Amino acid sequence: MKQLVELGYIEEPNENTDEAVRETTRELKYNLAQSYMDGGRLGEATEILEEIWSDWPREARFGLNLIACLGGLGRVEERGLAIDRLALNANANFKWALEELERLRPEADEYGIKLPRPKVDSAGELAEESVTVDEDADTAVDAANDDAEGEDAASKEPPKKLTFAIRKVMSLLQPMGSTLSWLSMQQAVMTDDHDRARKFLEAMEQGEKTEESLDLQLGIGEARFSMGDIDAAADRFARALEIDDENSSARLGLARVAVAREDWERGIEEALTTTELLFQNPTAHFMLGRSLEGVGDDDHAKIAYGVALGQAPGMIDAREALIGLLDRVGPREEADQHRKTLEEVREVMSRDTAIANDDVVALAEDIRASRVDRRATLDFDRTVEAVSDRKPVVVVSGLPRSGTSMMMQMLANGGVPAFSDGNREADEDNPRGYFEHEKSTRLGSDASWVPEARGQAVKIVAQLLPFLPRGERYRVIFMDRDLHEIVKSQRVMLDRMERKGGRLTDARMMSTLDAQVAQVERLLARRPDIDSIFVDYASVLADPAGETRRIADFLGGEFDVDAMVGGVDKTLRNQGSDRGAATSE
Structure with missing residues (x-):
């Protein structure tokens, strides 16, 4: 280990033993995830990558592999959320790297290391695409002491800890705009937003690097084919073969193009070539079957279809x-x-059908059933890691418009102080108030305030739960609500505010929101510092006393249960009314 550190192959272990063990375990888990990916066990790889990326958000490699797994599993909504998270992390990491660069600069100067001075445009806004480096700045680490000799060189040699810190900062300063654009283009194709996808593609096709990049040629070809741009796809696959004439993906692309054109002879030729390059390729065997059937060779077509289904039964x-x-x-x-x-x-694919038909009733039923199945496999009932001198932070969470404000009102009535600044006043959407604190809305970029909420209840939207810092004790009350009601409530609120919101259909929005809940479920089950309970909004309205006792038992301590019940707005019990669906967050 020491020799590898000295040679510069690995980072020097953290001086904090516990942290060093965590980092070593992280790398072992990452290696296991990669092994799972290589073996096609994407579901298992996904679970590991979600865990380690949540704990180490500066490691973009974890997020990129997670996005690849989610795409391979067909979990399109979750893939989109992961891309959004990668973009948020990249921005936060960029800001951190700029600050860290300045912190390291005095020590780097002592060893003659010239650190770059990034420049930021747009009136001080941090846009990674705009970062430039002084032309006369040497490469941060390699520039150190290139011309030094003898004892002077030894005396000026920078410590390994400094060089690795500089390399980490420099890696986070590298632009991710092109990567994010590529991922967003793929996401647009997957969600049938072809106009948006074509805008991305047109910009990419004009790039100088595209002509020389095999991956870009293949990726653009796949995207064009998926959108029905057959001639453009054929051109990209042909260009990919000019770069690598034995590339199975390019050959497969041309086979798919031939089948789309009903050029059966060419389809047979390209599909057979593909299987010779890579036999474990179900799509190639399927294309071969289609082409063989096209020329009337039914017997061999049946064999080809059978091979395809043997490799991919679904x-x-x-x-x-x-x-x-x-x-x-x-x-x-x-x-x-x-x-x-x-x-x-x-x-098994009924949800996709419901989304395609915007069948919110069928989708809502599918989501309810899948939540029960998901949660049955997870352990939420655990003993939270003891932090003897700290009171737990009670977190009320859920999707927007799921009843979190009502729960905050109940807790406040029962004796749990609300961590709230009162800045957001009650209105028609929430007549009893929002019980929010502006600091909680910035949890993704600043978690330093969390210790202030010990012993109090704080409302945090579900999407920000992954940013809860370690070192605290948390009791999370997660509010469930029928997703169709949530979507209707959000739309009513947006209409009242004269804002448009997203462009998704109700079914697609419901599926996206359920994907967010699924991610939160896995987080809550994984974190040893979090104890959690799920509370159904409709159940609270139907049986406020029973649900209140369950919540009080979960939190422990003495609570005024009757007063908590008083926090339930009885006028919302009629769930069939527009007001019941659209009022109370």
């Missing part, structure tokens, strides 16, 4: 093609067996 297109072939040439019994399997596969 490939609906291949199973539908095989059913069509069997209906035509037989045997019918085999076709019926594949129909049964297809129904089972589609049942």
